[in-house]
Amino acid sequence: MTDRDAFEARFHSAVHRYIGSVSSDLEPVEFAHRIAEAEPRQRGFGAIVRWRGVAVPQLAWVFLLLAALLALTVAALPLVGSKPAWKVEGVVSPVAPVPWPAWEPASYADTALVDRVNEIFNLHDAAALEEVWSDDLVFTVEGEVYGGLEGLRENMPTVHLARVGDVTVTVEPVPGLWAPPAGSRFLAFVESTAGGLRDLVLEVNDEDRVVVFYNDKHKQPSERAREGYSRPDFTRISSDEVKSVGMAVGSEALLTIVETDRVGASDMAGCQDPADGSAYVFLHLRVEAARGSFSDAASDSVQILGPGGERLEPVSCQREPAFQLDTGAWDGWIAVAAPTDATGRLSLVYRHVNDTQGGQKPEVYEALIPFDLSPG
């Protein structure tokens, strides 16, 4: 036996001697009677209407709670954004073609976008920047801004974002950079080191100020908006409010197709390259992961139509599931086709069928993006 064991035995014994002198004059029968009289056992309905001291069969509580939950759910249905599942229509979005965009080369200025970005992120005022991005929202060094989708993708500017406190925003020198005119919008996708992708819509408003829309629902759990931040120059919108992010600037068509309670939005960006007569389209499905699954089982297709509506074989058409669908990130298609006639016009039809509705009718989304590849 170790010293400690010996001590424990002696201590144990000492405690028992210590409490050995403690006694009580309590009369158990009288005391139990007093308690039982004060808090009598009750059953059935009495148990429901009386709160303290009641003996309610547990099963009754379960049924009661279930009934209350059901009643609350039904009562809340008209009040919340979600529509009842049984009201979801099958075909949601017959999309009318957008007007043919005119080929209007914008002014080129390498520095214009840099200035815009400076304005967007308010680099002259680090405190303001901090207001926009909460402390724990740290971006990786590199993000991309798809601004002015003119030309090939590699001509798009790349914006480097660094975390608050060590802010450096630079734009790679891109020849022929498009300067976004007032009223235009462009998309930014930035990655968070917390994981996932953060999408922004940057808009140059009529007052020549840049407004950032960001989708709070795609934020990672660690990304919390700072309490009380006023966002003087920024507007936050939730995905449910993003009904349309339309854009037709220069050669670009950017559409938001539909909005349902399952799929937040589908953003579609197309661009064309008159030099080689090809068109590109970037499709991004924004998935509302918070509402449930949106799996790869959904069928997607991209068709490219000629000016007469004939279907064209795309030069290339590939899906780029760059991010996880089931985590609410983005999915994309890139389709390339060449016009077949002198008009240089073609259309690209994007069709998405979400058939993972758990027995409901499949949701079908279609969008038509016209291109005019005739020489300017």
Add this chain to the structure above:
Amino acid sequence: MTSLALDSAAIASSVERAIAGDQLAFARIVGAYHLDLVRVAFVICGDESLAEDAAQAAWWIAWRKLRSLHDRDCLKPWLVAIAANEARKALRREHRHPVLQIEIAARPSPDADPPDGIDHIDLANALGHLKPEDRALVALRYAADLDSSELAPLVGLSPSGVRTRLSRLLDRLREDLGDD
């Protein structure tokens, strides 16, 4: 008052009947365990009247929540844990630390030395130096004689975690009692 031991079958039967509202069955349980509750509470708060109050408060809670006791064999640990908790709450409410107040005592005569060499005054003072939750653990282990597997669910630790914590407490008590 003396405790009336109940065997396992009698405990289960009494609990069932008490849940159904049988006052005598509940009285039988009170009679069997009340002293244990008082003594555990006494180790924690060091005051007999406070301990009695805590034990009685524990019985009111036990009456209300007896239905939640699924394992009838765990009746005693369940009851003494309630009493320990009530004792800690009583101590906080009263802002009293009577154990610490017992600082001066007549030196016991040599022939009155306790067989284990730890007298009540030293023990009370040593317990008083512990935090209430540590005192509760000591009380449940050494006054209520619960083992580590019985203590574990009551204090939210694993049995080995309980043993480790008790071991540290013993080291401290040993030092406090000048036993090292």
